[in-house]
Amino acid sequence: MTKDEALARVEELINDTVAVIEPRPRLDVDPTTLTPYRCIGFVGDDWDGRIYISRAYWLRGIPRDKDKLADIARRVRLHWEQRGYRIEGTSKDGINIAARSMPGDFVLALSRTAGDVLGIEVSSPCIWPNGTPEPNPSSNP
Numbered sequence: 001m002t003k004d005e006a007l008a009r010v011e012e013l014i015n016d017t018v019a020v021i022e023p024r025p026r027l028d029v030d031p032t033t034l035t036p037y038r039c040i041g042f043v044g045d046d047w048d049g050r051i052y053i054s055r056a057y058w059l060r061g062i063p064r065d066k067d068k069l070a071d072i073a074r075r076v077r078l079h080w081e082q083r084g085y086r087i088e089g090t091s092k093d094g095i096n097i098a099a100r101s102m103p104g105d106f107v108l109a110l111s112r113t114a115g116d117v118l119g120i121e122v123s124s125p126c127i128w129p130n131g132t133p134e135p136n137p138s139s140n141p
Contacts, residue, residue: 002127011055013108017076017110021062025061025062029057030055033055034055038051048133050128052124052125054124057121059119069112077099077110083101085101086100107121
């Protein structure tokens with residue numbers, strides 16, 4: 001999977017999730033998620049060139065009352081379960097949810113942010129930017 005393919009899948013997962021939210025929110029991108037992130041290995045490992053793609057959006061234009069947020073979270077969780085995603089954790093009130101897409105291993109999160117605004121974030125697994133490792137220049141004769 002290339003970085004462009006990973007970004008397309010991230011956006012697809014976000015749009016698929018947002019489609020079950022009523023009223024339909026306006027997506028306000030978190031600009032800190034617009035660049036690829038380096039995958040971090042074990043402590044002491046050198047970076048091997050792999051990255052992951054992530055996008056986060058605040059969901060604007062939906063009511064901020066606790067009951068409505070809980071209802072939206074229930075719908076999102078049910079939708080993810082129906083898609084076969086593994087729910088990895090939820091907050092006590094059920095509004096914050098972490099899941100993993102199966103297959104694909106993308107991480108999905110719905111969370112309540114400051115001011116009772118919901119946010120959604122999806123991150124890819126670690127990938128090579130062009131789909132395969134770059135050739136190692138030291139291995140060429």
